[in-house]
Amino acid sequence: MNASIKFYQTGTFTVGNRLLSPEQRSVQASLERSNAINSGHRACQGCGEALGARYAVDAAMRAVNGQLIAANATGCLEVFSTPYPETSWQLPWIHSLFGNAAAVGTGIAAALKVKGRQDVRVIAQGGDGGTTDIGFGCLSGMFERNDDVLYLCYDNEAYMNTGVQRSSATPHAARTNTTMPVGPEPGAPFGQGKKLPLIAMAHEIPYVATATVADLHDLENKVERAMSMHGARYLHVLVPCPLGWGADSADTIKLARLARETGIFPVLEAERGEVTAVSKIRRRIPVEEYLRLQKRFAHLFGKPGHPEMVAAIQAEADRNICRFKLLDKTEAV
Amino acid sequence: MRKQIEGSRAVAEAVALARPEVICAYPISPQTHIVEGLGELVKSGKIAPCEFVNVESEFAAMSVAIGASAAGARAYTATASQGLLFMAEAVYNASGLGLPIVMTLANRAIGAPINIWNDHSDSMSQRDCGWIQLFAAHNQEALDLHIQAFKLAEELSMPVMVCMDGFILTHAVEGIDMPTQDEVDAFLPPYEPRQVLDPAEPVSIGAMVGPEAFMEVRYLAHAKQTVALERIPEIAAEFCDRFGRNTGGLVRSYHCDDAETIVVALGSVIGTLRETVEELRRDGMKIGVLGISSFRPFPLAAVREVLQGAKRVVVLEKSFSVGLGGVVSTDVRLALEGAPVRGYTVVAGLGGRAITRASLASTLRDAVDEKLEPLTFMDLDWRIVNRQLEREAASRRSGPIAENLLRDVGSVASKVS
Amino acid sequence: MDKPFAITLDPGSSLANKTGSWRTMRPVYVDRLPPCNAQCPAGEDIQGWLYHAESGDYETAWRQLVRDNPFPAIMGRVCYHTCESVCNRGKLDEPVGINSVERFLGDEAITRGWRFEPPAADSGKRVLVVGAGPSGMSAAYHLRRLGHRVTVYEAGPLMGGMMRFGIPQYRLPRDVLDAEMQRIVDLGAEVRLNSKVKRIEEMMAEFDAAFLAVGAHIGKRAFIPAKDGSRILDAVSVLRSMEGEEKPMLGRRVVVYGGGNTAIDVARTARRLGATEAIIVYRRTREKMPAHDFEVEEALQEGVMVKWLSTIKQQGADGDAGALTIEKMELDEKGFPQPTGEFETLEADSLVLALGQDVDLSLLDGVPGLExxxxxxxxxxxxxxxxxxxxxxxxxxxPAERNVTVAVGHGKKAARHIDAWLRGTRYAPPPKHELASFERLNTWYYSDAPKTMRPQLDLARRTGSFDEVQGGLTEDNALFEARRCLSCGNCFECDNCYGVCPDNAVIKLGPGQRFQFNYDYCKGCGICVAECPCGAIEMVAEEV
Structure with missing residues (x-):
């Protein structure tokens, strides 16, 4: 997905690259980026969601020449960006409810269509709770009708706004305040949870993709691709949460990178229900390296620890690697 | 144009004349015929441009309407009963955001036990949601109120619920006058939003408001409904001027000038009441009817104005607040604060129980004779109620109430014992 | 728009909320000393010139380079590039081919005729430089650029010193050497060839200062009992005579005694002169050999043979003038060679001694205060x-390691101090930044890119001619190689900090201007530090 800049050896993966022509550079490298979420928002230090949202919305803004409207679910993103009397948003934006962002997006798109404003495009966005749980019905409806909305899920794997409770996107074994690390099977139970990108694909909508805040170019390319299409589109962005994950605020991007490199979070693209591309793992690493940076998994490594749970998580990562062919060469899994 | 059509169809055609731009449809009886009609009108191109969105729930219906309205489109939906409850969160949200959505509520009971028939429990459940609630007494009024509702909603940036009795009105075929498109266009200007999602002038709608301003926001909503108290009769008057029909407004009274006894009611039962009152008047009873068209905002002054000269007021309600009594009665009594008027609450017609002229006449005679209880459940079958109460007293495992009652009245086979 | 109170807000109004007050640590931009720069004996700003080469601006790169070293084309051939052995990229895949890019720039400069900028205003001071080798010419160059009048006295007939008389042509073509020497003459340095300074003290009256760089041209001798008629030469003389009209007569079997780079040079030269056998006799093992391994490897490829763990005890044994008596050695536990008493005989038409060089210090006679x-x-x-x-x-x-790059570095350093001394001041070098260690880099951001190998002349032509063995990079390759630089410790404007800040608290100042933190909004999360590829940001405690 980065083929056009492979030639440049210094900083190919960096945000910018002075050696590239401006049109090939990332949106985030540009002085003219829209900064859809302005400074002064109240997200925690190192917030992955603030970052992911700016990446995605700025890219969408560039893709449609600023003609963009956003619907936002209740959640961290909404709360930290729009406490009266200040808002960080620089585009027309509406927050209605926790579970209806997709439907509000549908409404906006319908209005724009009626008014002949097809130049103005719509995104709807929310966290994993607002997307995979409470907003799932509206989201599925939006998909099924193929409404002209790009839905962006910023997945930080739990209800962070309310103080870190389990969602259907919470990973197995993770500690949250409703899946405490106590008892014989501490943390979030194995065998539960939703893989929303796959469910989205099952709707056979035009475009489904996953991305992380660790690979800006990939994320921007996917937003741009999504905005070049019409109909229902879904982009699921992994956004580490220092608070909820018990991680250093400086490690936000690193964690996202490790999530990809372990195979825990497969980064892929699908059109009409078929996977069309995957981001290959560049330097494969064991899941332990990822888990150890997060206090929500600390109980796996204490005394006596839970090596069997680490192994189970590794098995999940390995399964992803097999299933989505995340390795470039045939490497024993 | 004079037509003989079903109430739902009349409403659908009236909504069509209001040139809605986004219609959200989700089926629920007894509202379904309205969106079916609108679906056909959109699909056939008779409403254009318009997006007809088949949503996956009432929650989505209101949410899509919210998005559409915020983006500057005239948005409409219809629901009833459970549907209203399912969208309740979005109902509050629409009014909180000040979005002038118009919604038809085909009034229906709320379960359990599940019941598809008419009463006003659904409306009353959303009494405090911040919407304007207008009640239609008959199908012509239902039709007219929709046209007035868009004008009112958009003027005030406030959503309006037009309530019409399920089945009794929605499924009744009556003769109505259908206005022409030109007439409606002249009455109802295009939607000019107070706030709109527009890249040319970006705003953030739906901020999080803390203790420092929340009360003010709420007060402003109230102040706006106070303005509506003035605008509703003005719009009704303007409507009357243009269309020659006196529909809508705040209240409507019949024979109240000299009445010692006044019956207060909402919706289609007003028709039955008028006939009953005519009959009682023939017997020399000084009795009248006050129909409340605008339940929210509640026209305290107008109600007091009519009722304060009476000796007694009987509020006939198709809903009640379990554990207390009448819902509308409470509001009426507030209007009569300090006035020497005796008040009665008659709960009737719940879950579609027929409200007959005979029962009404009998009940009202009791009232005049000072024999009526302050809270009366009209035509309540005490026999089966008492039997169930006995069962419950006798056994902890007394079984499901609704099924027991049905068995008592012989609607289902008795359990083999 | 008549917006509803509180619910609807104006865009971007959160700027009123200065989140910088949350911070306990603040990021600051720093510059660190890249290992290559720290290592370079000539003090080149390697990272600095690679930066310009990366964007294809070769002239700016060259000009940046020659601020420190006027001989990129020579360096790109003879420098042992210790910079590459400390290059952080070596820990990632392979070091950046600094030397090959340097050569590309040097060759590009010759091809395109780039000249040095004229010197600053004439200082009126006269400086004598003795010796037109790498050190002397480097000093002459820097002194000229500083505005001083320079006269170079060179004993030999040509400029270049050991670069000409010690390094074979197949490693350093003479047209390249001439071009880079001439460029300094063109800058206004006066060079007097065939002008040996016999007594420096006598010359000092004519000059305000002097820089001596006469080199070490006297081959060391070893006492080897020899019969008359045996042919023993020293390596320096052999290599020097290669520059003259008459090539040295070494015969078909040539034995070279020694283990340094000069021994290798002579053996390879002998092969090119037609020797069927060129045998190096060295008393220790290959691992202990001071010659650079790549040169040993090239020599072996060219058919040079080495007798390891061997010393020469005698020439002319048993009346055979060409017979060498070799004693086998073994290493003791400390790694020193010890005789074994085992002997063998080696036939040789000539024996070349490559045992190191001495300096002719006679010009210093009578100078007071010298040690x-x-x-x-x-x-x-x-x-x-x-x-x-x-x-x-x-x-x-x-006293220093003897190689061209060290010598060039001496010339620069001396020139700066001479300049200061002439002005009655003392040159204070700018403080050095902290070293940019590998651990501070976030190497994720550098794409995998193995080093580009320079082409080599095919073997047949290498032994049959003095054509240059090592080729240069094409422009594409040089560009690729320059772009492998990690820019350790110094911002290269990759925009990462600007992009990764969740609070938009990094201000991009535009090309070449780098970035600035907006401390009004920076919450001090540290992502910019963690994600800076080159380690040019650090967190410091906020002053309370």
Whole structure:
């Protein structure tokens, strides 16, 4: 997905690259980026969601020449960006409810269509709770009708706004305040949870993709691709949460990178229900390296620890690697 | 144009004349015929441009309407009963955001036990949601109120619920006058939003408001409904001027000038009441009817104005607040604060129980004779109620109430014992 | 728009909320010293010139380079590029091919005829440089750029010193050497060839200062009992005579005694002169050999043979003038070679001794205050000034590693101190930044890119001619190679900090201007530090 800049050896993966022509550079490298979420928002230090949202919305803004409207679910993103009397948003934006962002997006798109404003495009966005749980019905409806909305899920794997409770996107074994690390099977139970990108694909909508805040170019390319299409589109962005994950605020991007490199979070693209591309793992690493940076998994490594749970998580990562062919060469899994 | 059509169809055609731009449809009886009609009108191109969105729930219906309205489109939906409850969160949200959505509520009971028939429990459940609630007494009024509702909603940036009795009105075929498109266009200007999602002038709608301003926001909503108290009769008057029909407004009274006894009611039962009152008047009873068209905002002054000269007021309600009594009665009594008027609450017609002229006449005679209880459940079958109460007293495992009652009245086979 | 109170807000109004007050640590931009720069004996700003080469601006790169070293084309051939052995990229895949890019720039400059910028205003001071080798010419160059009048006295007939008389043509073509020497003459340095300075003290009256860099041209001899008629030569003479009209007559079987780079050079030269056998006799093992491994490897490829763990005891044994008596050695536990008493005979038409060189210090006779030790002049290592005021020295004649790059570095350093001395001040080098260690890099951001190998002349032509063995990079390759630089410790404007800040608290100042933190909004999360590829940001505690 980065083929056009492979030639440049210094900083190919960096945000910018002075050696590239401006049109090939990332949106985030540009002085003219829209900064859809302005400074002064109240997200925690190192917030992955603030970052992911700016990446995605700025890219969408560039893709449609600023003609963009956003619907936002209740959640961290909404709360930290729009406490009266200040808002960080620089585009027309509406927050209605926790579970209806997709439907509000549908409404906006319908209005724009009626008014002949097809130049103005719509995104709807929310966290994993607002997307995979409470907003799932509206989201599925939006998909099924193929409404002209790009839905962006910023997945930080739990209800962070309310103080870190389990969602259907919470990973197995993770500690949250409703899946405490106590008892014989501490943390979030194995065998539960939703893989929303796959469910989205099952709707056979035009475009489904996953991305992380660790690979800006990939994320921007996917937003741009999504905005070049019409109909229902879904982009699921992994956004580490220092608070909820018990991680250093400086490690936000690193964690996202490790999530990809372990195979825990497969980064892929699908059109009409078929996977069309995957981001290959560049330097494969064991899941332990990822888990150890997060206090929500600390109980796996204490005394006596839970090596069997680490192994189970590794098995999940390995399964992803097999299933989505995340390795470039045939490497024993 | 004079037509003989079903109430739902009349409403659908009236909504069509209001040139809605986004219609959200989700089926629920007894509202379904309205969106079916609108679906056909959109699909056939008779409403254009318009997006007809088949949503996956009432929650989505209101949410899509919210998005559409915020983006500057005239948005409409219809629901009833459970549907209203399912969208309740979005109902509050629409009014909180000040979005002038118009919604038809085909009034229906709320379960359990599940019941598809008419009463006003659904409306009353959303009494405090911040919407304007207008009640239609008959199908012509239902039709007219929709046209007035868009004008009112958009003027005030406030959503309006037009309530019409399920089945009794929605499924009744009556003769109505259908206005022409030109007439409606002249009455109802295009939607000019107070706030709109527009890249040319970006705003953030739906901020999080803390203790420092929340009360003010709420007060402003109230102040706006106070303005509506003035605008509703003005719009009704303007409507009357243009269309020659006196529909809508705040209240409507019949024979109240000299009445010692006044019956207060909402919706289609007003028709039955008028006939009953005519009959009682023939017997020399000084009795009248006050129909409340605008339940929210509640026209305290107008109600007091009519009722304060009476000796007694009987509020006939198709809903009640379990554990207390009448819902509308409470509001009426507030209007009569300090006035020497005796008040009665008659709960009737719940879950579609027929409200007959005979029962009404009998009940009202009791009232005049000072024999009526302050809270009366009209035509309540005490026999089966008492039997169930006995069962419950006798056994902890007394079984499901609704099924027991049905068995008592012989609607289902008795359990083999 | 008549917006509803509180619910609807104006865009971007959160700027009123200065989140910088949350911070306990603040990020600051720093510059660190890249290992290559720290290592370069000539003090080149390697990272600096690679930066310009990366964007294809070769002339700017070259000009940046020659601020420190006027000989990129020579360096790109003969420098042993220790910079590459410390290059952080070596820990990632392979070091950046600094040397090959340097050569590309040097060759590009010759091809395109780039010239040095004219010197600054004439200082009126006269400086004598003795020796037109790498150190002397480097000093001459820097002194000229500083505005001083320079006269170079060279004993030999041509400029270049050991670069000409010690390094074979197949490693350093003479047209390249000439071009880079001439460029300094063109800058206004006066060079007097065939002008040996016999007594420096006598010359000092004519000059305000002097820099001595006469090199080490006297081949060391070893006592080897020899019969008359046996042919024993020294390596320096052999290599020097290669520059003359008459090539040395070495015969078909040539034995070279020694283990340094000079021994290799002579053996390879002998092969090119037609020797069927060129045999190096060295008393220790290949691992212990001081010659650079790549040169040994090239020599072996060319058919040079080496007798390891061997010393030469005698020439002319048993009346055979060409027979060498070799004693086998073995290493003791400390790694020193010890005789074994085992002998063998080796036939040789000539024996070339490559046992190191001495300095001819005779020109220093009568100079007061000088200290001579171990055959070299002692200088203040900080200034390169010898015991006599105004007299500086560098290159092979002072205590240091002897190679071209060190010598060039001496020339630069001496020139700066001479300049200061002439102005009555003392040159204070700018403080050095902290070293940019590998651990501070976030190497994720560098794409995998193996080093580009330079082409080599095919073997047949290598033994049959003095054509240059090592080729240069094409422009594409040079560009690729330059772009492998990690820019350790110094911002290269990759925009990462600007992009990764969740609070938009990094201000991009535009090309070449780098970035600035907006402390009004920076919450101090540290992501910019963690994600800076080159380690040019650090967190410091917020002042309370």
């Amino acid at each position: 001579l030790k171990d055959g070299v002049v002692q200088v203040d290592p900080a200034t390169m000034m010898a015991g006599r005021a105004g007299l500086f020295a560098g290159g092979d004649m002072v």
